Amino acid sequence: GNSVTQMEGPVTLSEEAFLTINCTYTATGYPSLFWYVQYPGEGLQLLLKATKADDKGSNKGFEATYRKETTSFHLEKGSVQVSDSAVYFCALNPITGGGNKLTFGTGTQLKVEL
Amino acid sequence: GAVVSQHPSRVICKSGTSVKIECRSLDFQATTMFWYRQFPKKSLMLMATSNEGSKATYEQGVEKDKFLINHASLTLSTLTVTSAHPEDSSFYICSARGIITQETYEQYFGPGTRLTVT
Numbered sequence: 634g635n636s637v638t639q640m641e642g643p644v645t646l647s648e649e650a651f652l653t654i655n656c657t658y659t660a661t662g663y664p665s666l667f668w669y670v671q672y673p674g675e676g677l678q679l680l681l682k683a684t685k686a687d688d689k690g691s692n693k694g695f696e697a698t699y700r701k702e703t704t705s706f707h708l709e710k711g712s713v714q715v716s717d718s719a720v721y722f723c724a725l726n727p728i729t730g731g732g733n734k735l736t737f738g739t740g741t742q743l744k745v746e747l
Numbered sequence: 748g749a750v751v752s753q754h755p756s757r758v759i760c761k762s763g764t765s766v767k768i769e770c771r772s773l774d775f776q777a778t779t780m781f782w783y784r785q786f787p788k789k790s791l792m793l794m795a796t797s798n799e800g801s802k803a804t805y806e807q808g809v810e811k812d813k814f815l816i817n818h819a820s821l822t823l824s825t826l827t828v829t830s831a832h833p834e835d836s837s838f839y840i841c842s843a844r845g846i847i848t849q850e851t852y853e854q855y856f857g858p859g860t861r862l863t864v865t
Contacts (some may be wrong), residue, residue: 638791670858674859674861675858676753676856676858676859677791677840677842678856679855679856682853734793734796735780735781735793735842735854737790737791738790739789739790740788740789740790742788
């Protein structure tokens with residue numbers, strides 16, 4: 634079946650530090666990959682996505698590259714801010730354009746301190 | 748665009764009562780809506796998928812008679828937790844998918860509803 638594995642948190646960084654949150658997946662075919670962010674007490678917001686191998690999704694300084702050879706979609710940001718503190722979820726949709734169900738990782742909490 | 752709202756944002760109810768949660772797509776027609784449950788410090792668990800005008804499809808282990816889902820229109824789906832018990836306390840999140848752009852597979856999430864059963 635489909636699955637998403639994320640690094641366990643919490644991840645605590647100082648402001649302006651470099652961020653990497655690892656995500657690997659298992660799926661048949663060519664899934665679409667997503668990163669969602671959840672701020673305290675709120676629902677999920679789509680952060681970025683990639684729909685095919687070697688695509689790079691980017692938004693708000695965050696980036697992730699769809700690596701089919703390593704089945705990975707690691708999230709990176711060069712300089713984090715306190716406002717980036719949130720829980721980040723990696724997810725996959727197994728069928729591009731087919732609207733199938735999302736499979737989520739367990740989430741990684743990020744805490745950014747001054 | 749692509750805004751999904753939920754109401755209420757928080758609700759406290761007594762054990763044995765029923766609670767209805769609404770999920771609305773505000774600026775697009777949602778052909779499919781999904782209901783998730785999120786436990787503290789855990790990921791989202793898909794409860795059911797509903798398509799407008801048809802019965803919801805429940806995930807394994809989810810009691811359909813306890814969690815009633817209605818998707819009566821292209822902009823509204825409701826989740827009713829019947830005879831609620833403290834173990835039903837959780838954060839419930841809906842998402843909606845519809846024809847917005849060519850990317851028809853994308854889901855847009857509501858802000859969530861915090862249910863506390865006392």
